[in-house]
Amino acid sequence: MQLLKEKILKEGKVLSDTVLKVDSFLNHQIDPLLMKEIGEEFANRYTDEVITKILTIESSGIAPATMLGLTIGAPVVFARKRKSLTLSGNLYSSNVHSFTKNESNEISVSKEFLSADDNVLIIDDFLANGEAVKGLLDIAEQAGANVVGVGIVIEKGFQQGGMLLREQGIRIESLANIKSLANGQVEFFD
Numbered sequence: 001m002q003l004l005k006e007k008i009l010k011e012g013k014v015l016s017d018t019v020l021k022v023d024s025f026l027n028h029q030i031d032p033l034l035m036k037e038i039g040e041e042f043a044n045r046y047t048d049e050v051i052t053k054i055l056t057i058e059s060s061g062i063a064p065a066t067m068l069g070l071t072i073g074a075p076v077v078f079a080r081k082r083k084s085l086t087l088s089g090n091l092y093s094s095n096v097h098s099f100t101k102n103e104s105n106e107i108s109v110s111k112e113f114l115s116a117d118d119n120v121l122i123i124d125d126f127l128a129n130g131e132a133v134k135g136l137l138d139i140a141e142q143a144g145a146n147v148v149g150v151g152i153v154i155e156k157g158f159q160q161g162g163m164l165l166r167e168q169g170i171r172i173e174s175l176a177n178i179k180s181l182a183n184g185q186v187e188f189f190d
């Protein structure tokens with residue numbers, strides 16, 4: 001997605017050979033117009049599928065997932081990372097390990113909002129090692145839902161997640177795929 005790549009080149013900050021900071025439009029401040037375009041791009045990529053539910057994870061997956069939901073008219077469910085006062089009882093849960101942070105988080109979705117009748121598209125902001133997506137796939141499987149694919153705003157193609165998931169036959173559409181962050185430069189796959 002050209003507009004997204006230009007935004008990354010213009011505003012992204014390469015923090016190291018593996019980490020890209022995009023706080024000005026995705027992870028802290030949000031650019032609503034760009035998010036709208038991102039939602040429409042995901043809708044175009046998956047126009048061949050009937051999607052009944054969009055599944056993401058808090059917090060940075062919510063904005064792109066919601067703009068997709070607005071575009072196709074489907075509800076958005078986000079997995080929660082910590083138990084809230086009102087989130088209790090009937091939950092699907094999965095353990096997500098973050099290599100970056102070296103910690104594990106239990107993520108949960110209420111059984112009320114995901115079922116075997118659902119055709120699910122999973123959305124997230126970043127794909128690195130794929131642990132968050134694996135957790136969301138696990139939750140969809142527990143619900144007996146059908147997963148049509150995964151939509152990622154920024155894939156770091158030099159890390160393992162995309163390869164591992166595609167090897168399992170999972171369809172992944174990433175809107176920008178980064179080949180390298182070496183020498184402080186962002187380089188994309190074509």
Ligand code: G4P
Binds near residue numbers: 125130
């Ligand atoms: P994984 O799910 O692909 O295995 O990723 P990992 O554990 O490495 O990522 C943990 C968190 O860091 C996730 O956000 C993920 O989106 C984010 N992340 C991974 N690589 C990058 C990067 O290069 N740049 C940025 N900006 N984020 C990255 P999170 O902790 O769940 O936070 P949030 O969704 O609340 O923002």
Ligand code: NA
Binds near residue numbers: 124125
């Ligand atoms: Na995320």
Ligand code: NA
Binds near residue numbers: 027060126
């Ligand atoms: Na994030």
